Amino acid sequence: MYRFLLTPRWWGINAFVALAIPFCIFMGTWQLDRFEDRVDSHQEAKKAPAPSERAAVPLTELLPVDKRTAGRPATASGVYGKQFRVPDRQVDGERGDYVLTLLKTDGGPVLPVVRGWVPKDDPLPAAPSGEVTVTGVLQPSEHMGTDGVHSTGGLPAGQLGMISAASLVNLVPDEVHNAWITLMKADADMVAVPPVMVEGSGLDLKAFQNLGYTGEWFVFAAFMLFMWFRLVRREAEEFRDRELGLTPDPAA
Template identity: 30%
Template sequence: MYGFLFRPKWLLFHAVVVAGIVAMVFAGFWQLQRLDERKAFNERVVERSQSEPVDLRSVLARIDDGSLTQDAAEWLPVVIQGTYLPDQVLEFNNSQGGRAGDNVLTAMVTDDGDTVVVNRGFVPLGIDVPAAPEVEVEGLGYVRLTEVRDRGGMTDADDGEPLTEIRRIDLPRLAEQFPGEVAPVYVQLIAAEPEIVAGDPEPVVLPELSNGPHLSYAIQWFVFAFAVVVGWVLAVKRSLATRLKAAAAERTVEDHR
């Protein structure tokens, strides 16, 4: 009665169904993994960003001696003092508050003579980029890590000329055009003295700390997998019913002979 299930066409159908179910279940668990990663990221950002600010010099010293990794330092609030260099670089293709624009990157020479890249903030498109203050600045910001090119991402020009625009905050690339030894992390500015006023770059906001759609996506994938199982069962039952009906009709014809 069930021999038809082992015919080549049905075996191919079974293989497609199994492959689809495996792929959907895998996608569901992958979304759950993404959810766990998102929750861990949110907790890390909240915990570190709300800690007491420390001097950037102490963070750099601990990174240098190996007692603190760069990953563990990210999002720590730090205080930095120094003077901005006049040349600025725009990290383009950004958005904030529903507006497209650029982030303004300025190198600061600290009181110790180190060079630190500072993301002064966001400037909407069409707005002139304000010059950096020419006086000594005391800033408060978050430690951030250098950004790397994603697979398939475009690269920035490398013709030996200083960059005025950049796709990502690539510290090794920026270090080529700034004097001195450039710190291995940069600072995302929150506040400063002299005070940030209207017309200055707007401090970049923290990333959205939501769990995202990963849970709903996972549920959808599991529902899709279940629907495929139900579809397979219905297809088998329908084919079986059709064959039983045909067999019954054939017996009826033979009985009438």
């Protein structure tokens, strides 16, 4: 009755199912691993002390910035230079602007430093002159998916839509660190900008998307197997009916 499984058409169907089911299981397992990694990162982040409770270390010891070093207090020395307004940023539920000043570090690239937050359209406080040593929380460069970021195109001179080396490369002549810090204590009576959680280190929407994709891939695998059994059963029933003479043989 099941000789039809050896026909060329069914060889193609069987090969497709035999490849598709393991692929779906692999993708579902990969998405589950991604979710479990985010859970582990979230647990580690909860156990880690707050930035204010950790000792600050020289910036060079924390670069390049990654999940392990992002959120760590860092110190850097140098001279403040060009300053930018980063518009439409929210702190404590209020809309305003970050005050970002580039710090020319001793013997290295410039470091973007968010010195604080001011209400919209308030003048930017001048940066301290001369050699300074700053202490802030290390943050990775922003990208277009980061909250608050918008396109830098069309902004007035002196404004920056995204804090990143890529957005600064054409605005300053110096090499720029692919990271930035937010001061733990804001300058000039500004409001300190709280550090943000590193992407992929918490149970955010993307983490639960991974869990949802896990279920989808396993459902695809089960549906593929179910449909294969349905097709086999239907073909077997048609073959049996032809053998019993209940339906005409199309080859006759």
